[in-house]
Amino acid sequence: MATMREVARHAGVSIATVSFVVNGTKPVSAATRARVQASMDELGFRRNVLARALASNRTRNLALVFPALEHRLGNTALGVLTSAAVAASARGFNLVLWPVSNDPAQLEEYVTGGLVDAVLLMEVTAEDARIPLLQRLDLPFALIGRTAEPSGLAYVDMDFAGAVESGLDHLTALGHEHIALLLGEIASPRLVGYGPIARTGEAFESGMLRRGLTPVVVSAPQTPAGGRAAAADLLRDHPEITATLVLNEDALPTFLAGLTAHGRSIPRDMSVLGLATSADAAAMSDPPVSTLVAPGSELGRLSVDSMVDRLDDPATPLVQALIPCELQLGDTTSPPAGATRPPRASSQSKGTVP
Amino acid sequence: MATMREVARHAGVSIATVSFVVNGTKPVSAATRARVQASMDELGFRRNVLARALASNRTRNLALVFPALEHRLGNTALGVLTSAAVAASARGFNLVLWPVSNDPAQLEEYVTGGLVDAVLLMEVTAEDARIPLLQRLDLPFALIGRTAEPSGLAYVDMDFAGAVESGLDHLTALGHEHIALLLGEIASPRLVGYGPIARTGEAFESGMLRRGLTPVVVSAPQTPAGGRAAAADLLRDHPEITATLVLNEDALPTFLAGLTAHGRSIPRDMSVLGLATSADAAAMSDPPVSTLVAPGSELGRLSVDSMVDRLDDPATPLVQALIPCELQLGDTTSPPAGATRPPRASSQSKGTVP
Structure with missing residues (x-):
């Protein structure tokens, strides 16, 4: 592999000039830059990135920690991962x-064996045991998600409580x-205290009580069978329910199918609103589901x-940021079938309240 | 951060012994290893991985090149990515x-700026322009997928032709x-000549003709709307069709929904068999679809x-490997409704052919 010296000789410039072009440390005229670039291409020169990394004590690697084997990675996680890779590359x-x-x-095995400047943690739990480790190792890190007590920690999280509020506003405005709230069940004991489920449940209960309504919370495994079972259970145990918020992306399609299989028409007999579902x-669901869209790309x-x-x-x-979920209307929310009075004015509507 | 010298002094051993423990270059007794490890932990020592990488000219980074922005990453690609990360870590x-x-x-920008020992390419096209680049840069690479003429190249690909054969065997055995074959349409001009679609189409046409049957090929965008439109088009233009092979994971759920919406019962009126669909x-589809499962994890x-x-x-x-897709039976394949003769013996059945 060619050295900077060989590139300099070939291009008829100083080694310093080659270095300026390679490392962007000083401006170089466009003509000279083009000549240096042409020589680098012709000689097959690649920056000695390792040596540069050693000199700067920077690897320019960021690690994204995600649980490959604990449970299926959803579309939102995929959005995080993709956008994080694009953003890292841009920097x-x-x-x-x-x-x-x-x-x-x-994680410690990865950190001691790995070659990274910082770590981003996904699937953060209420008391996340990885955090004391990273603090002890003095490795910069940030959370995608957050712990129960995140003060002093860098985090970027979805605003689950805000999403629940927006969802309740939308549904109550429809009348x-x-x-009900349908939550996921995470089987892995490692994810006990997993933030999204706990935060969403709390926000739903307090939001309903604040509105003088009775909160009904059900949960189901994050599987197709879970969605079907949840539909049957909900219709049997809570026949009064006319709308369901769903924080369970993998069970959502079969929750819809299960409602339909029990003779319910969506949204006439049951409105369904996804929470933190990917766009x-x-x-892709049938019918397209109304949802508060998870900001996966923004998180990454x-x-x-x-x-x-x-x-x-x-x-x-x-950074300590909560990113809102935006309402994306599909075909699964409407006023309840038996509504005997006009719905309250929606914040989306232009109507005025008498 | 502690140095090897400080670890050696703390553990009461030579620097060489610390180096043997850190780099695994010579055997060290369990007791000494434990003492060194304890000192490393107490002092917060991390291997100087950069220096090691520089000395060995190895970064121990492998790059996986995937098109984040060209089209949505499907479940199979996600399986590749996850299993590749797990396998890399194990090595x-x-x-x-x-x-x-x-x-x-x-790609050249990444290669010249990056810190990797080798590159794995996803979404390989028939004439993939990235290959001459990597050959010129003398960087080891392998294809996940393959070109039209892959001799001399390392590749690991799904056996699309084999999957079509298995699918036709299964459907013809049912009678x-x-x-029909429903293919995806990839909008991006960069993916012209994308292998899976071309190979599957060719294998289907020759496999049908070899069986004395007439191949019908339709295609649809890889979107929910695409699936719905494909169902309507197929029923209108080819009312004789009783079974469809589908290489279009994103359109598959709404293809099923579209058939149902047109009054067809699945599988009685139409058998549907996924090709290279993720498990x-x-x-997750409704009903669970019979499919030749894409071996995403094996590929990665x-x-x-x-x-x-x-x-x-x-x-x-x-390595030049074609990985088979295994038949996973769901609820979407059966003998055709109007079958006037018993189905031929299936290779899956235990019956004997007269």
Whole structure:
């Protein structure tokens, strides 16, 4: 492989000039830059990235820790991963995938063997045992999600409580008063205290009580069979329910199918509103489901950008961001069939309340 | 951060002994190893992986190139990605995600800026322009997929032709003679000549003709709307069809829904058999779809393992592997409703042919 010296000789410039072009450390005229580039191409020169990394004590690798084997990665996680890779690349970093569970001992093996400047943690739990490890190792990290007490920690999370509020606003504006929440059940004991489920459940209960309504919460495994069973259970145990919020993307299609199989027409007999569903999954369901769309891409992008900002300047304030879920209307929400009075004015509607 | 010297002093051993423990270069007694490990933990020592990488000219990074922005990453690609990350980790490598399209100029930027020992290419096209680039740069690479003429190249691909044959065997054994193939349409001009669609189409046409049957091929965008439109078009233009092979995972759920909406009962009026569908997507559809399951995990694992084998020993023969898709029966295939004769004996059945 060619050296900078050989490139310099070939292009008829100094080694320093080649270095300026390669490392972008000083401006170089377009003509000279083009000549250097042509010589690099002709000689097959590649930057000695390892040596540069050693000199700067920077690998320009960011690790994204995700639980490959604990449970199926959903569309939102996929959006996080894709956008994080794009954002890292835009900042001159590689995104490295660490398929490791929420087990600090396993993570430590990766950290000590790995070649990264910082770590982004997905699937954060209320008391996440990986955090003390990363603090002890003094490795910069940020959470995609957050713990029960995230003060002092960098995090980027979905605003689950805000999404529940938006969902309740939408459904009550349509006239619904009997509203259920369908949560997922995560089988893995490692994910006990997994934030989204706990936060959504709490926000739903308090939001319903604040509106003078009775909260009904059911849960089901995050599987197709789970969705079917949840539909049957809900219709049997809570026949008064006219609308359901669903934080369970994998069970959502069969929850809809299960309602239909029991003779219910959607949305006439049951409105269904997805919570933190990916836009792809929402559009792919039958009928297309109304949902508060999970901001997967924003999570990935902001977590990477804020981490690189901090690596570039350690004085950068910690990011602590909650990203809202936007309402995307499909064909699964409407006023309840038996509505005997006009729905309350929706915040989306232009009507006025008498 | 502690140095090896500090660890050695703390553990009361020589620096060489610490190095043996860290790098595994010579055997060290369990007791000494434990003492060194305890000192490393107490002092917060991490291997100087960069220096090691520089000394060995190995980064222990493998890049997986996938088109983040060209089209939605399906469940099978997700399986490849996850299993590749797990396999890389098991061999002591990091998997780096390069979200770059099938554009050699863009890939070159990654290669020259990146820190990897080898590259794995996804979404390979018939004449893939990235290959000459990687050959010119003398960077080891392997294809997940393959070109039209892959001799001399390392590749791991799904056996699409074999999957079509298995699918036709299954459907004709059930008694079907009027069989259609529903393909995806990839909008991106960069993916012209994308292998799976071309190979599947060819195998279907020759397999049908060899059986004395008339091949009917339709295609639809890889979207929910595409599936619905394909159902309507197929029923209108080819009312004789009693079974459809579908290589279009994203349109499959709404293809089923579209058939149902037109009053067809599945599988009585139309058998549907997925081709190279992920097991997850198949189980999640309604009804659960019979499918030849895409071996996403095997593709990821084998491509990484064979690449690491080659990096460890450049004399290792190139891997050129076609991985079969296994038949997973759901509820969408049966004999045709109007069958006037018993179905031919299936290769799956235990019956004997007279």
